[in-house]
Amino acid sequence: MDLVLSIADYYFFTPYIYPATWPEDNIFRQAITLLIVTNLGAFILYFFFATLSYYFVYDHLLMKHPQFLKNQVSREITHSVQSMPWMSIPTVLLFLLEVRGYSRLYDGIGEFPYGWFQLVASVLSFLFFTDMLIYWIHRGLHHKLVYKRLHKPHHIWKIPTPFASHAFHPLDGFLQSLPYHIYPFIFPLHKVVYLSLYILVNIWTISIHDGDFRVPQLLKPFINGSAHHTDHHMLFDYNYGQYFTLWDRIGGSFRNPSSFEGNGPLNYVKKMAEEKHNSHGGNGYKNEKLFNGERTKTE
């Protein structure tokens, strides 16, 4: 974040906002700037990518599913907008530690003894490390002692849209993002790689809520996509993962997505429309007859 901070200071905060007597490396000034920049960045990322995904990827047929809530999209947006500023407070404290030089982030490729090879390896290690920790944190958030208070707000949306991607209780959202922040305090990572990965994981979070259940055939056994995560929203005890199915397989919580088996929420909506058409407008389908007769939990 020090790259972002120095750009923001150079072009905006130093010439236009802060008095010249306030040095750029003052910790309070850094905290205020980071708070502004982090919130601005989070809002831009959320609205830009969730809107793109909602209009160009998300299948609006899903909104006809009986478990799609009334005014759901505006409720998801309101929830996210109210949570993100609170989530940013502990995040900024970690960014502040990073800017003050406590992390293992570095500038130049030359500082890595194995150069580019180590850079690529660090990307893989970041993905593996964060995927593993998010799995266990997410699974912990389903424990009955904390679920209702912290994680249930994210499970209100049984059929999520991309706008549900950041609709968390602030502490839940922060805890699930914690692995991204602690990685560079433990392992060396290039600053630009870190920033890019941070943006990418936010986009990934949106993408697993986008209702596009397709995954390339070759990657199907490995990737935790929207099909897996939508089933997680509906069935709770399966597919806690973030990018990969690895930890769900190790932890015994993997379930082949209903959409891959032809009985996902989109199949249900299509079947429902077909039945309606065949029975000339009659309501032939019962709401609870989901997943081939299997009921979804209510909390």
Ligand SMILES: [Zn+2]
């Ligand atoms: Zn979700």
Ligand SMILES: [Zn+2]
């Ligand atoms: Zn969950």
